[in-house]
Amino acid sequence: MSIENRVMELGREARSASRVVAASEVATRNDALLAIRDAIADQEAALLAANEEDVARGQAKNLAPALLDRLVLDPPRIASMLTSLEQVAALPDPVGAIDGVRTMNSGIRVGKMRVPLGVIGIVYESRPNVTIEAASLCLKSGNAAILRGGSEAISSNLALGRCLATGLAAAGLPATSIQVVDTTDRAVVDALITLDDCVDMIIPRGGKGLIERISGAATVPVLKHLDGICHVYVDAAACPNKALAIVINAKTQRYGTCNTLETLLVDEGAVEQLPALARALADAGVELRGCPRTCAISPDVTTAATEADWGTEYLAPILAVRVVTGLEGALAHIAQYSSGHTESIVTEHHPTAMRFLREVDSSSVMVNASTRFADGFEYGLGAEIGISTDKLHARGPVGLEGLTSSKYIVFGDGHIRQ
Helix, strand or coil: CCHHHHHHHHHHHHHHHHHHHHHCCHHHHHHHHHHHHHHHHHCHHHHHHHHHHHHHHHHHCCCCHHHHHHHCCCHHHHHHHHHHHHHHHHCCCCCCCEEEEEECCCCCEEEEEEEECCEEEEEECCCCHHHHHHHHHHHHCCCEEEEECCHHHHHHHHHHHHHHHHHHHHHCCCHHHEEECCCCCCHHHHHHCCCCCCCCEEEEECCHHHHHHHHHHCCCCECCCCCCCEEEEECCCCCHHHHHHHHHHHHHCCCCCCCCEEEEEEEHHHHHHHHHHHHHHHHCCCEEEECHHHHHHCCCCCEECCHHHHHCCCCCCEEEEEEECHHHHHHHHHHHHCCCCEEEEECCCHHHHHHHHHHCCCCEEEECCCHHHCCCCCCCCCCCCEEECCCCCCCEEECCHHHEEEEEEEECCCCCCC
């Protein structure tokens, strides 16, 4: 069977299963999630062994450290999967919720009901935990899913796919409700993103190249973000202790994530904080690239930043640092260079904080908090399918509600339009 025909078959099976999942009781979907949790717990040794195969192949191919870090499954990450499945199962069911009902002059009552999107195709790289995050959120929100992970994680994803099949069967849901593509052939992606008749949304998770390629070629709607060029702005009214803790955490807690700090902005009224910030970052092994004023102020910043540095998502221990003139300077820099992902201000001045919240046009905007909190798990979504920097349908970390749509519903009692 050709790749195109195989993907068409996956799509038709998913479309059929989506009607069953959408009509299922939330208790059934929750039972499936908990059964998947139990299957993963039972198969932990097998999952770790499969992941070791993937990591060994990645090392042999000289994968970048950030990609290898995303690829690794270990007992703590498996435990996090189990917790995530439990949390998603405990979340309120978005499907069928009715709100905004109002009585019109004609006597009819009009409202909206939340409904599943249908079939969601997810294309992702490296991180096998995405398999479970995506499956759990799609299932809980009443959708079917086709999951196409990266070739570097194929052994891990197939092992997780077996756990998914076990959990679905235990709950009496079709095995085709969540399908893990079992081939690494890239032609699968090209076929999936143009499968308009069967797929309702594509969600790419991975590097900028992958997302740009999918966005450019897809005929199915795409929910995405391209870059995570995140900023922290240290205001003149910032508490030095808070600024130091937030900046260090935002940059160094993990380097290979889209919510990691990539550019530090410091108000010229807070430049006395720069040497301590730079020293702590340098001690943590971060290479600093600064504007002329930054280099002049801090002896730990010896590399001059180029124009390209302001628009780079490093995903590495590298940080661009710039001194700006007040909030206006920070807002102008962010407006020019931000990817619209996450920005944070450190300040004790409430009016400045509120203006930052209002005027920064990103999917997450924070006050006195690390950008690393821009995450569905941290936002109480249980898990996230990804982060959207688009402005239509869903924005920011996408959880259950972002995987649903709505339809108008009307209640009448023999009403006719005059």
